[in-house]
Amino acid sequence: MAEVFLGIPYARAPVGGLRFKKPIAYNIDDYGDFNATQIPSPCVNYINGQSMPWSSPLAGAEDCLYLNIWSPNISGDTTNNKLYPVMVWIYGGGFQTGSVDLDLYDGQTLATIGDVVVVTFNYRTGIFGLFYADSDDAPGNLVLHDQRMAIQWVSDHIDRFGGDPELITVFGESAGSISAGVHLLSPNSSQLFKRAILQSGSPYHNIGGVSPHLALKQSRLIARDAGCLSDEQTIDFNCMRNMSSLEIMNVYKDIYSRGIALQLIFGDEISAQHPIQSVNQKQVSATDLLLGTNRNEGSAILFMGVPDMFDRNSPLNITKTQAIGFIRAMSEGWWLGVLSDQQLRQITDFYMSVVGEEDYSSVRQSLVDIIGDSMFICPSVYLADGVSTVGGAHVYYYQFTHIKHFDNYWGQWMGSPHFDEVQYVFGLPHRYPHRYSEPEIQLSTNLMKSWSSFARNG
Secondary structure, eight states: OOEEEEEEESBOOOOGGGTTSOOOBOOGGGOSSOOOBSOOOOOOOOOOSOOOTTSOSSOOOSOOOEEEEEESOSSSOOTTOOOEEEEEEEOOSTTTOOOTTSGGGOOHHHHHHHTSEEEEEOOOOHHHHHOEEEETTEESOHHHHHHHHHHHHHHHHGGGGTEEEEEEEEEEETHHHHHHHHHHTOTTTGGGOSEEEEESOOTTSGGGOBOHHHHHHHHHHHHHHTTOBSSSSOBOHHHHHHSOHHHHHHHHHHHHHTTOOOOOBSSSSSOSSOHHHHHHTTOOOOOEEEEEEETBHHHHHHHHHOTTTOOTTSOOOOOHHHHHHHHHHHHTTTSSOOOOHHHHHHHHHHHHTTOOTTOHHHHHHHHHHHHHIIIIIHHHHHHHHHHHTSTTOOEEEEEEOOOOOSSOSSOGGGOSBTTTTHHHHTTHHHHOGGGSOHHHHHHHHHHHHHHHHHHHHO
């Protein structure tokens, strides 16, 4: 069994005057006799009532920048001074939600079976992690700055927990995978770890970033709706910081419901330019990379997009014409990126040219493929191709195809959807064997050993 250390602060609480600001490292002298036995509260989450397996049901708190460690050996026999490979998890949630308080992210099983040190940490999301004013009051990209500070903490201190600071692998899923990709391509971050595992996400993804100009425009809109815009240009930060986190989140929820979601920006010290430019210019460190996607990535996103149209356990039956309208609607938001009429026709011709108007099964699969290819599969393949051209980098690609046949959160028609592999990577079948078949328990073992072997050997 691994030894467990929970709720270790890696940064000062970003409250009061530190709201919207870059994290400040926690002073190691302030730890004292620290009780590391409580899982930390999540950061303030965007909660819209739609239950998803990657979302915490808790509203969260702003004092949330803590990490957790599972180590195979601290107080046991350390006569050989063995240090273990380290795997640092970055959760997903579209940069709007997510938390390490989920039981799913318990690192005990992965640490034990993989013989590695596992670290998870919270980072700010939504308005608290992405609000931008082109100033020190709100520099934006706090999502990335929190993550980098957590990884820096691990690099500086993990040897005290049996981890090898020279063998750190960052791994993440969805927005966490996009983040890991940004750090991989950042000269400011990449020196902190040796390898990366990207599960269903790449910085080539459309939600991977916007221009500072657009981010500032969106943040001013939020400040205006909050009553904290002193004129058409100036954000009143005293006003913004005097609001409760609930009041701010309610303003952001209203903005978000109108299709405006704060995102990463490119142009700061972590992401000096768009990751695509970094790859094209071969400004990539020779970091070993394992990445991949799930066969039916788009089905879960389809459910999120139209939850009122179907139960996840019942197939979505819509016509080809309705499906094309749905694709157009998604392209007008931040899901697929803005599509011209010509691009829309090219996409529908490619995926649906031989699909009948009321061939519900084929229409549904075409929608799943369009969403999955555009948001996850193509961005991941493009990144793999780009990084593989860098001398010294070893790149491996996987596809997860397993379909869980009982006690499944998703309906059978959804196949192997987005996020479905995470339960196996963290060893849930070993902790809850009554919910899984023997082959699924073995699948989980194989994935944990593969991931940890990559962390150990590349």
